[in-house]
Amino acid sequence: MFKKAEVVLIAIGLLFILLGAGFVDEDEVDLKMQWEKEFDKKIEEVAFGETEDGKLYPKIVVFEDELRFYDETFELIKSWPRPRGTQVAVSEGGHYFGLNRVISKPATEKGPSEVEWTLYNDKYEELAAVEYSVGYDGEGGQVFFISNSDGAFVEAEPGDQKVVFYDSKGNMKKRIDLFENDEWDMAKGMECAFSQNDYYFALVGCNDYWEPQDQWQKDIYLIFFNSLGATAWARNFGEDWWRRMAGLYHSLCQQRVISYWQTAVLCLIDMVNL
Numbered sequence: 143m144f145k146k147a148e149v150v151l152i153a154i155g156l157l158f159i160l161l162g163a164g165f166v167d168e169d170e171v172d173l174k175m176q177w178e179k180e181f182d183k184k185i186e187e188v189a190f191g192e193t194e195d196g197k198l199y200p201k202i203v204v205f206e207d208e209l210r211f212y213d214e215t216f217e218l219i220k221s222w223p224r225p226r227g228t229q230v231a232v233s234e235g236g237h238y239f240g241l242n243r244v245i246s247k248p249a250t251e252k253g254p255s256e257v258e259w260t261l262y263n264d265k266y267e268e269l270a271a272v273e274y275s276v277g278y279d280g281e282g283g284q285v286f287f288i289s290n291s292d293g294a295f296v297e298a299e300p301g302d303q304k305v306v307f308y309d310s311k312g313n314m315k316k317r318i319d320l321f322e323n324d325e326w327d328m329a330k331g332m333e334c335a336f337s338q339n340d341y342y343f344a345l346v347g348c349n350d351y352w353e354p355q356d357q358w359q360k361d362i363y364l365i366f367f368n369s370l371g372a373t374a375w376a377r378n379f380g381e382d383w384w385r386r387m388a389g390l391y392h393s394l395c396q397q398r399v400i401s402y403w404q405t406a407v408l409c410l411i412d413m414v415n416l
Contacts (some may be wrong), residue, residue: 179216181205189236201236201264209239211264220266233290234336237264238310240286240295245273259286261295261310269293270312291340294369300332303347307371316371321349342374343367 176197183205191201193214203210209222209230224230229242239262246256254275261270274284274297288295293310307315332347349361366375 177216187230187232189232189234189239191236202232202239204230204232211266222266229285231286231288231295233288233293234338235290237290238262238269238288238293238295239264240288242284242286244276257284259284259297261288261293261312263293269310270295270308272297272308272312285334287334287336287343289336289340289369296334296343298332298334298345300347303332303349305334305343305345305367305371307343307367307369318367318371320347320365337366341369343369 177199179200181203185203186206187202187204188200189202190198191214192198197214199214199216200212203212205224207226208224210218211220211222213219224241225243227244231240231242233239240259241262242257242259244255245258257274257276259272259274260268262268270293285298285300286295287298295308295310297306297308298304303320304318305320306317309315332345334343334345336343343366345365345367347363347365349363362379364377364379365373368374
């Protein structure tokens with residue numbers, strides 16, 4: 143018997159698949175091109191702004207070597223260089239963006255490299271900066287997520303499954319280690335997103351561990367945090383749920399609708415009406 147979350151995921155997933163495969167009668171859907179713009183190189187990420195009458199436009203476009211900022215008429219306002227190796231994060235509506243870059247010489251032997259994450263608003267003003275170390279053996283590897291409403295951000299370490307909540311000035315609000323007592327240090331991973339209203343931060347992840355009975359166990363869990371980092375809702379779905387949903391996720395990926403991790407996050411956010 144499917145749980146509510148599974149039913150919602152399947153329903154939404156099937157709708158995406160039907161739309162992507164063209165099974166919906168074309169007379170029932172009226173699609174009109176609002177705008178089209180060609181760029182001279184590969185786009186890595188886009189943050190869409192919105193006009194007063196609800197039309198979308200590419201506000202921030204991220205390329206391998208630069209960020210470009212556009213106004214509502216698609217006129218280029220500013221080009222921001224992106225040094226090699228710099229990771230970029232943008233808030234959903236383009237009100238904020240952040241750069242994650244190495245500020246010390248990359249390590250050639252065991253030892254940490256210093257990395258700085260800097261947050262900016264859409265007026266290109268620096269709001270906050272956070273420094274941390276990345277180990278030679280891959281330790282660190284933080285990923286940042288920005289709230290579009292106020293610029294608060296979350297620092298996540300997918301491998302170690304740790305999250306840190308900050309306000310828009312870079313003041314730490316809360317640090318959370320999801321598996322603080324994990325003596326086995328097994329394979330892990332997670333994907334994160336802010337809810338559409340920015341009130342919640344959602345985290346879906348996987349934890350592999352070895353049971354005393356010499357059997358592998360995989361836990362798939364979903365957690366909603368509020369803006370202060372307190373847990374608002376959490377559930378462990380277990381390995382069976384993951385196996386049943388794997389086929390749906392694979393289909394969604396094939397249809398290029400959205401990555402399966404993001405599908406889980408977004409669909410489950412909608413499921414609990416956050």
